[in-house]
Amino acid sequence: MEEQEKNNRGLYGFLPSDIEGIRTLARLALDLRWSWDHAADDLWRQLDAELWELTQNPWIMLKTVSREHLEQKLRDKAFQTKMDELISQKQLSETTPSWFQNAHPESPLSCIAYFSMEFMLSEALPIYVGGLGNVAGDQLKSASDLGLPVTAVGLLYQQGYFRQQIDENGMQQALFPFNDPGQLPVIPLRLPNGEWLRLEVTLAGFTVWLRTWQVQVGGVKLYLLDTNDMVNLPVHRNITSQVYGGGNELRIQQEIILGIGGWKLLKALNLNPQVCHMNEGHAAFLILQRARDFMKTAEVSFDVALAVTRAGNLFTTHTAVAAGFDHFSPALMERFLGPYASEELQIEFNHLMALGRQDPNNSSESFNMAYLAIHGSGAVNGVSRLHGHVSRNLFQNLFPRWPQHEVPVGHVTNGVHMPTWDSESADRVWTKACGKDRWRGELQEMHDGLDTISDEMLWQMRTTCRTDLVNNTRKRLEKQMSVAGEPAENLAIAKDAFDPETLTLGFARRFVAYKRPNLLLHDEQRFIRILTNPEHPVQLVIAGKAPPYDETGKGLIQQWVQFVSKHKLYKHVVFLSDYDVLLAEQLVQGADVWVNTPRRPWEASGTSGMKVLVNGGLNLSELDGWWDEAYTDEVGWAIGDRAEHGEDAGWDASEANSLYELLENQIVPEFYARNESGLPVRWIERVRKSMSQLTPRFSANRTVREYTEQYYLPAAANFLNRAAENGAAGVRMVTAKEDLERKWQGINAGIVQIQNIANSYQCRVTVQLNGISASEVSIEMYAEESNGLEAEIIKMLPEPNGQENDGTAFAVQFDSTRAKSDYTVRIIPSYENIQVPLEDKLIFWQH
Numbered sequence: 001m002e003e004q005e006k007n008n009r010g011l012y013g014f015l016p017s018d019i020e021g022i023r024t025l026a027r028l029a030l031d032l033r034w035s036w037d038h039a040a041d042d043l044w045r046q047l048d049a050e051l052w053e054l055t056q057n058p059w060i061m062l063k064t065v066s067r068e069h070l071e072q073k074l075r076d077k078a079f080q081t082k083m084d085e086l087i088s089q090k091q092l093s094e095t096t097p098s099w100f101q102n103a104h105p106e107s108p109l110s111c112i113a114y115f116s117m118e119f120m121l122s123e124a125l126p127i128y129v130g131g132l133g134n135v136a137g138d139q140l141k142s143a144s145d146l147g148l149p150v151t152a153v154g155l156l157y158q159q160g161y162f163r164q165q166i167d168e169n170g171m172q173q174a175l176f177p178f179n180d181p182g183q184l185p186v187i188p189l190r191l192p193n194g195e196w197l198r199l200e201v202t203l204a205g206f207t208v209w210l211r212t213w214q215v216q217v218g219g220v221k222l223y224l225l226d227t228n229d230m231v232n233l234p235v236h237r238n239i240t241s242q243v244y245g246g247g248n249e250l251r252i253q254q255e256i257i258l259g260i261g262g263w264k265l266l267k268a269l270n271l272n273p274q275v276c277h278m279n280e281g282h283a284a285f286l287i288l289q290r291a292r293d294f295m296k297t298a299e300v301s302f303d304v305a306l307a308v309t310r311a312g313n314l315f316t317t318h319t320a321v322a323a324g325f326d327h328f329s330p331a332l333m334e335r336f337l338g339p340y341a342s343e344e345l346q347i348e349f350n351h352l353m354a355l356g357r358q359d360p361n362n363s364s365e366s367f368n369m370a371y372l373a374i375h376g377s378g379a380v381n382g383v384s385r386l387h388g389h390v391s392r393n394l395f396q397n398l399f400p401r402w403p404q405h406e407v408p409v410g411h412v413t414n415g416v417h418m419p420t421w422d423s424e425s426a427d428r429v430w431t432k433a434c435g436k437d438r439w440r441g442e443l444q445e446m447h448d449g450l451d452t453i454s455d456e457m458l459w460q461m462r463t464t465c466r467t468d469l470v471n472n473t474r475k476r477l478e479k480q481m482s483v484a485g486e487p488a489e490n491l492a493i494a495k496d497a498f499d500p501e502t503l504t505l506g507f508a509r510r511f512v513a514y515k516r517p518n519l520l521l522h523d524e525q526r527f528i529r530i531l532t533n534p535e536h537p538v539q540l541v542i543a544g545k546a547p548p549y550d551e552t553g554k555g556l557i558q559q560w561v562q563f564v565s566k567h568k569l570y571k572h573v574v575f576l577s578d579y580d581v582l583l584a585e586q587l588v589q590g591a592d593v594w595v596n597t598p599r600r601p602w603e604a605s606g607t608s609g610m611k612v613l614v615n616g617g618l619n620l621s622e623l624d625g626w627w628d629e630a631y632t633d634e635v636g637w638a639i640g641d642r643a644e645h646g647e648d649a650g651w652d653a654s655e656a657n658s659l660y661e662l663l664e665n666q667i668v669p670e671f672y673a674r675n676e677s678g679l680p681v682r683w684i685e686r687v688r689k690s691m692s693q694l695t696p697r698f699s700a701n702r703t704v705r706e707y708t709e710q711y712y713l714p715a716a717a718n719f720l721n722r723a724a725e726n727g728a729a730g731v732r733m734v735t736a737k738e739d740l741e742r743k744w745q746g747i748n749a750g751i752v753q754i755q756n757i758a759n760s761y762q763c764r765v766t767v768q769l770n771g772i773s774a775s776e777v778s779i780e781m782y783a784e785e786s787n788g789l790e791a792e793i794i795k796m797l798p799e800p801n802g803q804e805n806d807g808t809a810f811a812v813q814f815d816s817t818r819a820k821s822d823y824t825v826r827i828i829p830s831y832e833n834i835q836v837p838l839e840d841k842l843i844f845w846q847h
């Protein structure tokens with residue numbers, strides 16, 4: 001460690017490295033653990049209270065304060081004690097076996113590489129847009145808590161996503177401040193000899209240098225790539241300037257850097273991940289580079305290498321609409337990956353294109369990154385139960401003639417990293433109920449723990465949370481108004497906004513049409529009556545960015561701002577600008593009710609509603625995404641009828657009506673119904689149920705353990721199995737696959753004979769396999785889902801001495817309550833341990 005740090009010039013480049021203790025302090029400042037472990041706040045406040053308040057970024061602080069100040073602090077006994085305490089905690093948590101070591105001690109899984117275009121870890125590292133980055137960031141933090149061997153790969157953007165300002169007309173202004181890498185909590189990634197690791201990728205004939213960076217996230221590392229190197233052409237230096245910036249030409253280059261550059265980075269560090277997890281299809285080019293490496297080392301063809309390596313790839317899709325996938329035209333692909341296909345992968349360009357197409361033979365079809373991800377993975381999942389279903393529908397076209405329920409997309413419902421989102425007062429309550437290490441292992445005991453917490457204590461927590469939000473809202477509003485140029489006399493409005501005793505609603509998300517952020521404004525007068533009821537008032541805090549070129553989204557923001565000023569509702573409704581992690585934390589900690597109004601089924605999961613759970617906030621949401629599986633009438637409120645209604649204005653109106661009715665008849669009365677001690681007993685009961693039932697279920701701890709056990713462990717085993725002996729299993733699979741494809745058209749089956757024997761059916765069929773070995777296929781009786789019965793698949797077995805002139809006889813006997821006519825015979829591939837239909841989509845139906 002010390003040796004490595006000596007060479008780590010980047011760490012100390014701008015620090016007075018000769019001061020005793022500075023290295024320890026730097027290690028703490030560079031570990032984003034401070035973004036969720038509030039034990040360290042005190043240390044940073046001691047170092048410089050004002051800078052801490054302003055930046056929430058210890059690394060900037062270290063680089064800003066004077067040498068004298070540092071020396072003085074590091075000599076201070078109290079400061080030293082705190083620092084030593086934190087560093088030993090850090091070391092302890094990194095060396096003590098965690099959940100993963102305890103639950104899977106013998107596992108061969110030693111490295112999972114997690115790829116994502118964005119990571120939302122802290123406002124100090126603005127390389128995210130929203131939900132997708134949130135999922136990545138929160139899962140990394142939980143991986144650290146659980147001791148999972150994850151290494152993450154992403155891009156370092158010079159500007160990140162835009163920052164939002166609202167002008168006096170309520171129009172959104174987009175600002176792009178520059179991220180100075182020197183101020184971000186990242187350091188150059190140096191090799192053991194001290195050299196800054198740089199990689200190259202080829203983009204349309206040019207060599208582009210990639211710089212590499214390292215971020216410490218508790219016990220796991222996030223590596224970032226950027227192109228802003230002086231040696232590159234200006235056009236290339238700009239590739240990593242903005243997250244999702246520019247058009248398709250920029251996007252394909254970003255994705256090549258993430259996927260191909262990202263894999264090269266892992267190899268340069270001698271990491272050999274068994275599992276690569278793609279958070280959305282943006283990183284799918286890694287599939288190619290991973291296969292290419294295997295091809296070279298094992299000296300096999302690209303197809304064999306892909307058959308071997310794909311077993312270790314997992315694709316998580318986050319989109320609920322087909323338009324959400326990245327597509328690249330054949331011409332763009334040819335320009336950026338044509339030579340790569342022939343020189344590196346040694347395949348025809350059209351062979352590469354087929355991996356991203358629905359129809360491999362359609363040479364005008366564009367290249368779809370989600371299709372590449374599916375064709376190059378051993379497993380695919382959506383991000384909620386409902387989204388799994390939606391995705392099976394979306395990807396049905398890739399599996400023609402397969403029943404939709406067998407389209408190979410499972411689901412792991414998202415969760416959030418609770419320690420990141422809990423307030424200090426919620427943390428105290430949970431610590432009392434379930435102990436300090438509650439998010440580091442299994443979660444069974446949470447329910448009982450919370451039962452020991454009194455109503456008074458829960459309500460006290462809610463009051464503290466809400467009061468903090470009111471204070472923060474006033475401060476933010478005042479600042480925001482003065483930035484917008486409001487005259488000083490108007491600033492008094494900000495001081496008077498909101499009330500700590502008033503029922504507080506929160507709404508924060510991207511302002512795009514499908515989220516219907518103006519649904520509450522459907523009947524303005526009715527909503528105003530709800531807000532300004534003199535005995536039972538309501539207040540609402542709103543935040544969110546509209547995509548910079550989305551005029552509709554910007555119009556929705558303006559509508560809210562104008563609603564407030566037209567009706568002088570300053571006391572009741574506040575739009576806070578520049579929604580980011582810090583603002584999100586304040587909102588989800590303080591809101592009593594979190595409102596969410598997407599059009600079903602467009603919200604694949606949604607995560608902001610999960611962030612209120614740990615703080616005792618309740619959800620009022622459309623039955624979409626995660627809420628579709630979380631909702632019961634004990635824990636919150638729902639709108640919607642679990643059906644899809646498109647953009648039907650009449651349906652929007654009826655859902656707006658449901659929102660108002662729930663507020664008027666249930667939510668507001670329940671919040672204000674107090675017992676003799678002033679406690680809203682029924683409300684607290686609901687809070688308790690929501691906290692105890694939902695918080696563990698929608699924590700990233702549960703999500704990451706599920707990924708590990710359902711996907712990572714089997715994927716690692718499968719990959720290692722196929723990779724053994726230079727990919728021998730892969731060779732056999734490719735041979736079998738080609739053989740089946742050639743002979744499949746010649747398959748046939750005779751009439752099935754079905755006989756009743758008591759409550760069961762005895763079935764027998766003779767099939768002609770056209771030279772395919774019976775051991776390479778599975779003959780099945782199939783009944784589709786109907787009248788509430790689930791689909792049934794019953795495997796038939798070859799009859800002893802079943803060779804007949806016209807084929808091979810197969811039979812099975814099974815119990816059933818269905819009609820005979822429900823059943824039909826089908827034949828599907830079944831060789832090695834191939835995943836069907838993901839890896840081989842052939843299917844024969846007898847009709």
Ligand SMILES: *Cc1c(COP(=O)(O)O)cnc(C)c1O
Nearest residue numbers: 130131509580581584606607608
């Ligand atoms: C949680 C979060 C999101 C995602 O919220 P959704 O409910 O999934 O829309 C977006 N942006 C920020 C800043 C967040 O904290």
